[in-house]
Amino acid sequence: MEFPTVISITEDVLDLDALLAQVTLDSTGAAAVFTGMVRKVTARGEAHETLYLEYEAYQPMAEAKMRQVADEIRSRWPAVEGIGIVQRVGRLHPQTPTVLIACTAAHRDTGVFEAARYGIDRLKEIVPVWKKEVSPQGEFWVEGDYIPKPGE
Amino acid sequence: MEFPTVISITEDVLDLDALLAQVTLDSTGAAAVFTGMVRKVTARGEAHETLYLEYEAYQPMAEAKMRQVADEIRSRWPAVEGIGIVQRVGRLHPQTPTVLIACTAAHRDTGVFEAARYGIDRLKEIVPVWKKEVSPQGEFWVEGDYIPKPGE
Amino acid sequence: MNRIQILLFATLRDTLGTRRLQLDLPAEATVAGLKDLLVATYPQLSPSRNSIMVAVNQEYAGDDSPIPSGAEIALFPPVSGG
């Protein structure tokens, strides 16, 4: 049986229940899911308020890199069954989910939590998506601090 | 501001997106969620097939213990903002989500993954809920192996 | 004597064929005393005596825990939710 890998970049509202159903097999008993949301109020670092974020993606490369993240998860946690990675793009307001990482397995002690954590960490390192922060003080592009190696 | 704690025992279909919205604040940027599902096919231990599970709860005590699990999470991971714990009861068929644990925080490196993992581990130790496994070979009550201390 | 209501769950409910029992306990009874009386009254509980969990007023109780008058008692096997 082939394990499902669901990759998507979408402007639509994220649907966690639907994604979960897509990565649930007859042998699945556990799922760990990560969701990121737009924070209205940020206290860490330079405290600020956010009106909305504007996400954009280099879509074909982003999809390829999301698939690479899924492959990396499978090589590290072979017990993982289904993997779903969905990035929402467009204008996203506070409290809105922006990204979903779902990893399923037969049991919860198989690495699903670590796999979901790894998935969001890697997505933020290598998947070409950017967000522009729009605040009452103006707008600026957020830049990450990870520089992928050639071919990474 | 009071952090939300959502506790529920329900016969209804679980709605992860709705639960997540209930535990998302203006300061929330990350959520880790655990979901358990009914496995149709179990390979670990004595391999077997499941037609359905029948869940029941000692409802008032179960709700009190779910609240205790949330309190324990907050004392261990003070950065956790919202906590949602929902147990579905009744007859549940393969691939159906049976339980949700959602923990939110401002950032993902604050313990949300560990908090969700702790939440499901503790729920399976101290929350008075039981499942009867119905298989083609017959039916039997599943019994856990954790014995809570008095007052735990 | 202290007449108490006992709620039964899962295996124990199936074994005794009822969701509720009434038992008359001595005034100063403990959980151990309750278990003794139960097993004496319902010998079919004897094999599972050591794995029976007892909650008194919705809190886990030990063998030494007292059973206050009018307490809500629940008997059940080790939990298996999630």
Add this chain to the structure above:
Amino acid sequence: MNRIQILLFATLRDTLGTRRLQLDLPAEATVAGLKDLLVATYPQLSPSRNSIMVAVNQEYAGDDSPIPSGAEIALFPPVSGG
């Protein structure tokens, strides 16, 4: 000469005011050569030269990476999705 299409994202698109560029590169050009030509042509890119990421055919490239004829090139800042 090798006429290539360049896609621009995020800050770089805003800085140059366009989503696409065309540039004529020497046949054996590398990513470093492309960056040199870009900065010479668009001096406003000079401050961000070292943080510009270059993807060649949808794969991260280093300064030494060659730029094949007809390659799809994309320029962007370090990613910030999620």
